[in-house]
Amino acid sequence: MNHWTLIVTAAGANVALNLLLKKGGQHLDTSNVGALVLSILGSTWMWMAVISAGLLLTAFVAAIRLYSLSLTYTAVTALAMVSLTVIDALIQQETIGVGRSLGLGLIVSGLLVTAFATSSA
DSSP states (O other): OOHHHHHHHHHHHHHHHHHHHHHHHTTOOOSSHHHHHHHHHTOHHHHHHHHHHHHHHHHHHHHHHHSOHHHHHHHHHHHHHHHHHHHHHHHHTOOOOHHHHHHHHHHHHHHHHHHHHHHHO
């Protein structure tokens, strides 16, 4: 399997994991530790997050076996950060200002520079 396919899969699983944890966390009973543990164990959102975490781990480990850890980690993190920002803006109707847009552009630019520098070395 292509390492970029694994990287995109890991990034997508990372995005899903974070969105599921956010959604699941909104419905937890935090009145005491026992209630919290029971609400986590009984939450479909949290179990879907566990599945996403397993997919993330599997794809990430497979990717670092094929390619460098530094590029793989950077790519998964950058893709997840940009994707989460865009998805959150769409879901929450949040506007992404000029500063955030520039920051996201720098993240993508840094990923591209890193990817091309690594592949040509």
